[in-house]
Amino acid sequence: MSKTETALTDLGIAAIRDGVASGDFTATEVASAFNAAVEQAQDALNAFIVTTPDNALAAAARVDADRAAGKPLGKLAGVPIGMKDLFATQGVQTSAASKILEGFRPPYESTVSARLWEAGAGMLGKLNLDQFAMGSSNETSAFGNVISPWRRPGDTAPLAPGGSSGGSAAAVAARIAPAATGTDTGGSIRQPAAFTGISGIKPTYGRCSRWGIVAFASSLDQAGPMARDVRDCAIMLEAMAGFDPKDSTSLDLPVPEWTASLDADMRGKKVGIPREYRLDGMDADVAKSWDDGIAWLKDAGAEIVDISLPHTSYALPTYYIIAPAEASSNLARYDGVRYGLRDLPEGAGLQDMYAATRAAGFGPEVKRRILIGTYVLSAGFYDAYYTQAQKVRTLIARDFARAFEQVDVILAPTAPSSAFALGEKSDDPLAMYLNDVFSVPASLAGLPAMSVPAGLDRNGLPLGLQVIGRAFDEQGVLNASLALESRAAFTARPEKWW
Amino acid sequence: MSVDTATVAKIASLARIKVSDAELAAMVPELNGILAWVEQLGEVDVTGIEPMTAVIPNAQRLRADVVNADPLTGGGIRDAVLANAPAPEHGFFGVPKVIE
Numbered sequence: 001m002s003k004t005e006t007a008l009t010d011l012g013i014a015a016i017r018d019g020v021a022s023g024d025f026t027a028t029e030v031a032s033a034f035n036a037a038v039e040q041a042q043d044a045l046n047a048f049i050v051t052t053p054d055n056a057l058a059a060a061a062r063v064d065a066d067r068a069a070g071k072p073l074g075k076l077a078g079v080p081i082g083m084k085d086l087f088a089t090q091g092v093q094t095s096a097a098s099k100i101l102e103g104f105r106p107p108y109e110s111t112v113s114a115r116l117w118e119a120g121a122g123m124l125g126k127l128n129l130d131q132f133a134m135g136s137s138n139e140t141s142a143f144g145n146v147i148s149p150w151r152r153p154g155d156t157a158p159l160a161p162g163g164s165s166g167g168s169a170a171a172v173a174a175r176i177a178p179a180a181t182g183t184d185t186g187g188s189i190r191q192p193a194a195f196t197g198i199s200g201i202k203p204t205y206g207r208c209s210r211w212g213i214v215a216f217a218s219s220l221d222q223a224g225p226m227a228r229d230v231r232d233c234a235i236m237l238e239a240m241a242g243f244d245p246k247d248s249t250s251l252d253l254p255v256p257e258w259t260a261s262l263d264a265d266m267r268g269k270k271v272g273i274p275r276e277y278r279l280d281g282m283d284a285d286v287a288k289s290w291d292d293g294i295a296w297l298k299d300a301g302a303e304i305v306d307i308s309l310p311h312t313s314y315a316l317p318t319y320y321i322i323a324p325a326e327a328s329s330n331l332a333r334y335d336g337v338r339y340g341l342r343d344l345p346e347g348a349g350l351q352d353m354y355a356a357t358r359a360a361g362f363g364p365e366v367k368r369r370i371l372i373g374t375y376v377l378s379a380g381f382y383d384a385y386y387t388q389a390q391k392v393r394t395l396i397a398r399d400f401a402r403a404f405e406q407v408d409v410i411l412a413p414t415a416p417s418s419a420f421a422l423g424e425k426s427d428d429p430l431a432m433y434l435n436d437v438f439s440v441p442a443s444l445a446g447l448p449a450m451s452v453p454a455g456l457d458r459n460g461l462p463l464g465l466q467v468i469g470r471a472f473d474e475q476g477v478l479n480a481s482l483a484l485e486s487r488a489a490f491t492a493r494p495e496k497w498w
Numbered sequence: 499m500s501v502d503t504a505t506v507a508k509i510a511s512l513a514r515i516k517v518s519d520a521e522l523a524a525m526v527p528e529l530n531g532i533l534a535w536v537e538q539l540g541e542v543d544v545t546g547i548e549p550m551t552a553v554i555p556n557a558q559r560l561r562a563d564v565v566n567a568d569p570l571t572g573g574g575i576r577d578a579v580l581a582n583a584p585a586p587e588h589g590f591f592g593v594p595k596v597i598e
Contacts, residue, residue, distance in 0.1 A: 103582075104582050105581070105582065106582075107575075107578040107579075107581055107582075108570060108578075204554060205553050205554050206554050206556065219550075219552075219553060220553075245559065245561060245568075246568070246570075246571060248556075248558065248559065249552075249554070249556055251554065251556070252559075311542070314538070314539055314542055317535060317536040317537075317538055317539050318539060320532065320535075320536055321536050321539070328513060332514075335514070336584060337583070337584075337591050337593055338579075338582070338583055338591055339582035339583060339584075340582070340584070341584070342584035342585065344594060348594060349594055349595075349596065349597075350593055350594050350596050351514070352516075353593070353594055354514040355511075355514050355515060355516035356516050358513075358514055358515045358516070359515050359516035359517065362515065367515055367517075368525070368528060368529070368532075370513050370515065371506065371509050371510060371513055371515070371525065371529060372529065372532060372533075374509050374512050374513040375501065375505075375509050375529070375533075376536075378509070378512065384540070385536065385539075387549050388539050388540065388542075388544065389536075389539060390549030390550045390551075391542075391544040391547045391548070391549045391550075392539055392542050392544065393549075393550040393553075394547050394548060394549065394550045395542065395544070395547060397550065397553065429528060429531070429532060430531055430532065430535060444553070445553065446553030446554045471554055
């Protein structure tokens with residue numbers, strides 16, 4: 001790779017867009033540099049399921065032509081991005097990292113990806129993820145594990161990039177994509193962002209259209225950006241968000257100019273510290289980074305307020321009823337009839353074909369969640385499990401509503417630890433689920449929440465801090481995150497070994 | 499509440515997922531572990547609490563009653579609809595013979 005190419009891949013969204021607009025370099029040069037970086041890293045990191053270098057170059061050529069013709073350029077003009085392989089992309093395989101959708105080429109484009117192309121972005125490829133976004137380590141993909149670009153010093157053991165948006169996180173952290181899309185159902189943007197030392201925001205439920213995103217748990221699924229810093233996330237979120245009549249839960253609200261209103265001054269703002277998040281036996285480095293975050297926001301002028309979210313400990317079990325219940329319903333569509341895999345054993349009837357197709361096409365974690373979901377929705381158990389969980393969900397949302405009567409944002413860790421090694425938790429579903437302990441409550445309440453890098457732990461691995469805001473107040477979340485970012489001064493990056 | 503092999507086999511059948519006996523044997527303790535853990539929700543006092551139906555309040559919208567108002571989701575695109583079908587036949591989705 002030439003020196004220029006290396007320099008271009010160090011740039012984020014704002015720097016690329018501004019550099020292309022001012023003519024410092026062309027969009028084609030940027031796309032070529034990232035295409036080369038993607039290709040070079042693919043064998044080692046496995047961040048992509050499909051790479052689409054021609055797509056990135058074609059989008060760049062359009063931007064360069066528009067600039068030459070003096071046409072106005074979009075918010076993301078000339079920025080090549082990675083697309084989580086959960087977004088339907090016209091003519092390009094959309095697999096959700098599953099065998100059952102292998103080879104599926106959507107005849108349409110998801111609303112979010114269409115908006116990004118409209119804004120001038122190009123696609124480097126489809127990023128690996130946990131199968132159907134079910135997982136916290138990217139180990140459930142049918143296309144192999146994503147390897148984090150991070151390693152413990154003096155150790156080559158492969159680490160988890162987090163999940164489910166593990167390919168997105170690894171690609172941005174490794175500087176093979178300046179930004180990527182993610183989706184977050186219970187922490188799938190925030191936890192991998194924390195594990196890899198990047199930023200990511202899950203907006204308020206309904207900000208980004210779910211149309212064309214492979215559904216996992218529809219009352220929780222939200223798309224959001226993953227990028228190098230808070231400002232890049234704000235720019236990209238502006239391009240992704242917006243009302244879409246094709247999604248019945250889409251918010252019919254204007255998209256605020258979050259980037260223009262970024263402001264790290266926290267004077268007059270109150271920051272809540274939820275006491276229930278300080279768990280017994282909490283990792284000492286995670287606790288310390290939380291204390292650092294409190295000190296940084298104080299330094300930014302905020303008043304720190306002790307708050308209570310009494311039903312916090314029930315959030316995870318609530319989530320692991322509601323999300324599998326919705327998944328079991330959503331994934332009923334994969335039956336070998338209309339698209340995707342079909343397994344038709346000799347002499348099989350329709351029912352046998354369904355069962356054989358789904359047995360062959362779904363991985364173990366997906367089956368586990370479908371079975372849990374089927375059980376909690378089945379006659380005789382529906383009220384005890386599902387209705388009870390939806391009532392507790394109401395209480396969890398009410399906890400947040402009460403807290404936001406006293407404070408403007410809430411500060412918490414993103415995840416209970418830094419990245420773990422691949423294989424370390426994959427044999428124990430419950431241990432894996434506990435990774436989402438700090439991220440799931442905001443998901444259940446539909447609130448905007450962001451993870452920003454806070455520093456490195458004793459193993460030299462990134463830790464994230466999470467800011468949770470009121471519904472619709474992405475600005476408050478971004479601003480507090482910016483205040484953290486400017487004080488954390490996080491410049492660490494993985495040493496290149498791939 | 500815990501599940502036994504017969505119950506898991508029944509759930510798998512409801513979910514239309516074929517499972518082998520060996521898979522069943524492995525799933526029973528896994529599912530019981532998860533179910534025992536979620537059982538703690540039973541201790542929450544939910545007297546007078548309504549189950550969540552919409553996390554962000556939103557009114558139900560109806561689209562205009564116009565044919566093909568949005569061509570993307572409208573009709574007349576049979577070939578696109580069938581393009582990914584594993585066994586399309588004569589412009590339909592093909593399935594094994596169904597005799598009941």
